[in-house]
Amino acid sequence: MSYRIETNCVQAGWEPKDGEPRILPIYQSTTYKYDSAATIGEIFDLKADGHTYSRLSNPTVAGLEEKVNALEGGVAALGTASGQSANFFAVFNIASAGDNFVAFTSIYGGSVNLFAVTFKRMGIEVRFATPQMSDEEVEALFDERTRCVFGETIANPALNVFDIERYAGIAHKHNVPLIVDNTFATPILLKPFEYGADIITHSMTKYMDGSAAVMGGMIVDSGNFDWEAAGKYPELTEPDDSYHGVVYTRDFGKAAYITKARVQLMRDLGPTLSAQAAFQFYLGIDSLAVRMERHSENAMKAAEFLSAHPKVESVNFPLLPTSDQYELAKKYLTKGCCGVVSFVVKGGREKAMNFMNALNMIDIVVHVADARSCILHPASTTHRQLTDAQLEAAGIQPGMVRFSVGIENIEDILEDLTQAFDKI
Ligand SMILES: Cc1ncc(COP(=O)(O)O)c(C=O)c1O
Structure with missing residues (x-):
């Protein structure tokens, strides 16, 4: 069957x-x-x-x-x-x-x-x-x-x-x-x-x-x-x-x-x-289909919010029409693009770190892709061993933050981002 x-x-x-x-x-x-x-x-x-x-x-x-x-x-x-x-x-x-x-x-x-x-x-x-x-x-x-x-x-x-x-x-x-x-x-x-x-x-x-x-x-x-x-x-x-x-x-x-x-x-x-x-x-896989739907939906809303935020330099999310990945995303990711959004905070590495420290609900963890929203600074953690040239080749800037959008209510996620931006 x-x-x-x-x-x-x-x-x-x-x-x-x-x-x-x-x-x-x-x-x-x-x-x-x-x-x-x-x-x-x-x-x-x-x-x-x-x-x-x-x-x-x-x-x-x-x-x-x-x-x-x-x-x-x-x-x-x-x-x-x-x-x-x-x-x-x-x-x-x-x-x-x-x-x-x-x-x-x-x-x-x-x-x-x-x-x-x-x-x-x-x-x-x-x-x-x-x-x-x-x-x-x-x-x-x-x-x-x-x-x-x-x-x-x-x-x-x-x-x-x-x-x-x-x-x-x-x-x-x-x-x-x-x-x-x-x-x-x-x-x-x-x-x-x-x-x-x-x-x-x-x-x-x-x-x-x-x-x-x-x-x-x-x-x-x-x-x-x-x-x-x-x-x-x-x-x-x-x-x-x-x-x-x-x-x-x-x-x-x-x-x-x-x-x-x-x-x-x-x-x-x-x-x-x-x-x-x-x-x-x-x-875990029992709920995978419904979770991926919610992750993708929340990430899309978070990416749109971040794109419009004055303290954000750039947002990387393949399903944003401004993304250089948009054409490929439309072809391969017709059902959504998962919960991961990366973005660059204006002001570089230090401002990015300050922003992360100011978050309340969204945790700083060395992890990605789970039900709870979490955030990480790739250049100083997962990709720390890479040289600057390798970082560039992997598409990672010093001020880049990798945001794994969870399945919480999107309003709570956006409110946490807003209050953290207000503090920097
Ligand atoms: C795309 C991808 N592949 C492989 C791995 C390695 O998997 P694991 O941490 O389960 O060893 C990771 C970990 O973050 C990953 O993101």
Whole structure:
């Protein structure tokens, strides 16, 4: 039965059999009992389905994976302990020392670090592209060792809207998949597979949870990328010696990429999503569709208010007609643009800090994308490790404030902003 996305938020995933709990249970167990040693052997050989050890899989985590997979319209999904580990796995699953990949500069600062510093230590080179580059300039970054293209559907915090169709076209021309981080948009506002993306990642920590209570990540595969035809992914198309010769594409078809990430990377590196966290995400997603609608509506009103405020230098919100992202936003974000608005307070870094300190209800926290309105100064927090040039490339000015508009009554939000501006 196929339902619309709002219905899938509450109905997809766990399907109880006769007499089973209606709500996905928390299977708080590291291990699973079988009557026969032979059955466990079959599961270990990946010839039979089943759980053996919770580092690799757990029924509660599987319920969540199925739900997110249904929302994104993929073939398989893998939960991880954080968004960072999801992005790490998404690239590392198909890149080894000596390989490179193309990533866009307007992405989360933690991803910039992971790609530019940690991947470099592993011998994997990131080649940064900017949204301003022509197709030819982006294509000039590719060579025979390029393994994927990576972008964020709505960039944190610059809020650039990623032109998925355009970059999927370039990636596919060079026989590599397009990976997109869909954390801010969530599948409620944007479904990247419909525009040609091949793999989606999430920091579940954000809107998927919605309460700022749990950490987690997710990778979803569309199953559309043809690893065999691309001819450059031996880790998927040739025997895996670390798993007694399994050939992922031959043995798992469209689920090859996720199966490899699970049985090889999760086995060896182990950033497992816990059953407790999976359960909380599962409940959080019940309200995702209504929350995203309210977040988007409140953010639009806040962006309009800020645009008209004399103490604000500029406002960045893709659905404002004045935004340079407006055309892309109209194409990709027809249902709204999530709750994140960034703006620059007149007077630079110090005035921005004073404004934040003067807020009452809106908290200063290192977080974004949850039900409570919150605010942060990217240049001195999430993006602190970036050089001035990297900050500029990520679209971050010293006076920029990232405002995550919650689902409170918009009048309370605007009143708090007003009184804080009055104090500076
Ligand atoms: C777009 C995006 N991707 C990935 C991450 C990393 O996720 P996590 O904090 O769950 O590790 C974040 C965190 O803010 C993010 O905003």
